[in-house]
Structures are given as structure tokens and as C-alpha cells.
Amino acid sequence: MRASHLQFCFQLARGIAQQFGSNCEVVVHDLDSNDVEHSIVAIENGHVSGRRVGDGPSHIVLEALRGDCARLEDRLAYLTRSDDGKILKSSTIYIRDDDGRAIGVFAINYDITLMLAMEDALKGFTATQVPEREPEHISRNVADLLDELIEQSVKLVGKPVPLMNKEDKVKAIQFLNDTGAFLITKSGDKVCKFFGISKYTLYSYIDEAKN
Structure with missing residues (x-):
């Protein structure tokens, strides 16, 4: 990934993490380096998923590397799960070059575990059935x-x-x-x-x- 792209992503990741606090993890993956197993080049609040710079891709990033990068679509506001059981609200946005080719991934993972617990408690009073959730797992x-x-x-x-x-x-x-x-x-x-x-x-x- 070009230095200009990286620098902007680093600044954006830091700004979003500061704006939304320690429960908001922001990750930048480099898809252009041919180093599949160490795709994370920047991460803010890595304690959320337990990852750090130099760690490998998630399931979604791996699929992006395997598939046709020109046909990839951003995924917004879906559920994931960390190794230690946290439930995260995640968004995956592809960073593209001037030709539209995916060269990186900008991912946001917000820990909503406590919020879900509060939501479930409230639904005990207001709902007759709690919907099932099957969040995707984020591997370290x-x-x-x-x-x-x-x-x-x-x-x-x-x-x-x-x-x-x-x-x-x-x-x-x-x-x-x-x-x-x-x-x-x-x-x-x-x-x-x-x-x-x-x-x-x-x-x-x-x-x-x-x-």
C-alpha cells in the first residue's frame, strides 16, 4: 500500500479511536504487501480483540485475498466475536487504488458486550423472544x-x-x-x-x- 494511503489510514484510525474511546478498535490491513500472515500494519485499542501490529488477517480479510478484489463489497455493522468472548459490532471497508483495486482494509470493531447484556435485560420486560446471534469469530x-x-x-x-x-x-x-x-x-x-x-x-x- 502506498505511503500516502498508509499515513492517511493511520491518522484516521487514531482519530476514530480517540473519538469513540477504548472500546473502539480500529485496524488497518495491508493487502498489497504479499505478506498474508502479517497483514496488520496499524491497530488502535488492540486489547479489544487481543491483536497487534504484525498479526495476521481475519476470516473476511483472508477471503478478500483469495477472491476477486475488484468485486469486493464493504461490510458494515455486522457482529463478530473475540477469542475471550467479547461481542463486537464491526465494519470492514476496502481501501482502493486509482484503478479500483483493493489494496487495504480499514476495519472498526466496537465492543458492545455490556450494551447487549443491558439490551437483553430490557428485552426480558418488553419482548417475547430474544433473536439468535451468531457473530463471526476474530482469530488472533x-x-x-x-x-x-x-x-x-x-x-x-x-x-x-x-x-x-x-x-x-x-x-x-x-x-x-x-x-x-x-x-x-x-x-x-x-x-x-x-x-x-x-x-x-x-x-x-x-x-x-x-x-
Whole structure:
């Protein structure tokens, strides 16, 4: 990412964090450096999610790196969850160059855990049913993120690995490929070991999933 873009993002992140206080985490990811596992180049109030400069991407950022950057759309006001259980109201905004290519991510994560507790208490008096929430998890590092993506692939198939047939494993591998899991260093080795397949089989499953 260009120095001018970075400097502006750093200033904006600091200003937003100061404006909204210590519960507001602001993160800048660099998508242009080709360093997938250390995409965070600036973070304010990192205690909210437990991350710091040099840490890796979130699930959404990883998908952005895997997909067509020209077709990415900002995501605003959705729920995420930190490792220690905080519920965050998050927004992900893509930073683009003059050609419209996504070169960075500007993310805001506001800790609303206490507010939700107060909201639920009030709804006990005013509502008949509390809506279910399934916030996305924010991983602290790429190793945890890979574990989570593998777990999600198993849930998608709906059966444990020992009971999976070839079609089930192709489906799981397709999910991992689509979410950018194989951008993570040595992810192929871990996926092969988890599903009990060889590297050759992994690549053939990826090709089969594409077709």
C-alpha cells in the first residue's frame, strides 16, 4: 500500500479511536504487501480483540485475498466475536487504488458486550423472544484461523472425517479453497494430515472442486 494511503489510514484510525474511546478498535490491513500472515500494519485499542501490529488477517480479510478484489463489497455493522468472548459490532471497508483495486482494509470493531447484556435485560420486560446471534469469530493468528476454517468445513459436510467419502472431502476442500485457507503457509500439510490424504490427492480434490 502506498505511503500516502498508509499515513492517511493511520491518522484516521487514531482519530476514530480517540473519538469513540477504548472500546473502539480500529485496524488497518495491508493487502498489497504479499505478506498474508502479517497483514496488520496499524491497530488502535488492540486489547479489544487481543491483536497487534504484525498479526495476521481475519476470516473476511483472508477471503478478500483469495477472491476477486475488484468485486469486493464493504461490510458494515455486522457482529463478530473475540477469542475471550467479547461481542463486537464491526465494519470492514476496502481501501482502493486509482484503478479500483483493493489494496487495504480499514476495519472498526466496537465492543458492545455490556450494551447487549443491558439490551437483553430490557428485552426480558418488553419482548417475547430474544433473536439468535451468531457473530463471526476474530482469530488472533493464522494458525487459529486455519483451525477454525477446518472446523467449519467439517460442519459444512455434517459428518466427522472417518465417515467422509470422497465427495464429502472434495466439498470440504472446496470450502477451504474458497475461503483462502491455502494462502496460509503450510496449510496444505495440515489439511492433508487432518483429512488423511496425500498432497497429490489434495491438489486433485482442489481441481475437481473447481470443475
